[in-house]
Amino acid sequence: xxxxxxxxxxxxxxxxxxxxxxxxxxxxxxxxxxxxxxxxxxxxxxxxxxxxxxxxxxxxxxxxxxxxxxxxxxxxxxxxxxxxxxxxxxxxxxxxxxxxxxxxxxxxxxxx
Amino acid sequence: xxxxxxxxxxxxxxxxxxxxxxxxxxxxxxxxxxxxxxxxxxxxxxxxxxxxxxxxxxxxxxxxxxxxxxxxxxxxxxxxxxxxxxxxxxxxxxxxxxxxxxxxxxxxxxxxxxxxx
Numbered sequence: 001x002x003x004x005x006x007x008x009x010x011x012x013x014x015x016x017x018x019x020x021x022x023x024x025x026x027x028x029x030x031x032x033x034x035x036x037x038x039x040x041x042x043x044x045x046x047x048x049x050x051x052x053x054x055x056x057x058x059x060x061x062x063x064x065x066x067x068x069x070x071x072x073x074x075x076x077x078x079x080x081x082x083x084x085x086x087x088x089x090x091x092x093x094x095x096x097x098x099x100x101x102x103x104x105x106x107x108x109x110x111x112x
Numbered sequence: 113x114x115x116x117x118x119x120x121x122x123x124x125x126x127x128x129x130x131x132x133x134x135x136x137x138x139x140x141x142x143x144x145x146x147x148x149x150x151x152x153x154x155x156x157x158x159x160x161x162x163x164x165x166x167x168x169x170x171x172x173x174x175x176x177x178x179x180x181x182x183x184x185x186x187x188x189x190x191x192x193x194x195x196x197x198x199x200x201x202x203x204x205x206x207x208x209x210x211x212x213x214x215x216x217x218x219x220x221x222x223x224x225x226x227x228x229x
Contacts, residue, residue: 030215031215033217033218035220040203040223040225041222041223042116042118042205042207042220042221042222042223043156043205043207043218043220044220045217045218045219048217088155088156092215097144097209098144098209098215098216098218099146099158099161100146100158100218101158102155102156102158103155104154104155105154105155107153
């Protein structure tokens with residue numbers, strides 16, 4: 001079963017705007033990861049944030065983690081049409097090896 | 113680096129036949145691989161964890177006799193959908209973690225679209 005919930009389920013913005021997606025989870029984690037999926041394709045890893053980290057940046061991506069609220073957010077700045085995809089958060093627990101539990105995902109559409 | 117190749121990318125088969133899907137790590141060793149199923153506009157549902165040299169660990173509700181997993185080498189896991197039925201039609205995706213890098217992200221294949229007629 002999926003332990004993560006993401007909101008919004010769908011987000012439509014204009015090119016150049018920022019997109020923020022949120023993820024909540026239920027159990028203690030080792031790390032939280034964000035993945036991107038283009039339609040009909042596999043997932044591509046974007047960023048990993050460890051449980052003792054609060055914020056991480058990678059290019060136009062900014063991820064925050066609040067373990068007290070069991071939540072994370074992914075911010076994509078200056079969005080582009082090519083950012084259109086589904087975005088999933090996934091949690092890794094200390095006792096589960098490399099096994100991930102995925103959230104429900106956010107479908108992002110960036111309009112040119 | 114860290115490429116996972118999944119084959120075939122799509123397959124159409126008749127009801128009652130079996131279909132094998134391969135998942136290969138091309139440039140790294142993967143003791144552990146994962147198989148997922150994804151329905152349209154939904155998240156990934158973990159079906160099983162494939163362990164090299166031992167039996168796969170199936171998630172609750174997944175029929176192990178229907179979804180046979182073989183992980184015979186450190187670079188290859190296969191998922192065989194036996195006696196396929198139309199309700200097995202779905203998008204199947206595999207992923208692998210790099211043995212030599214603990215707590216590293218997963219690397220995914222591009223998925224296999226299975227259609228059972």
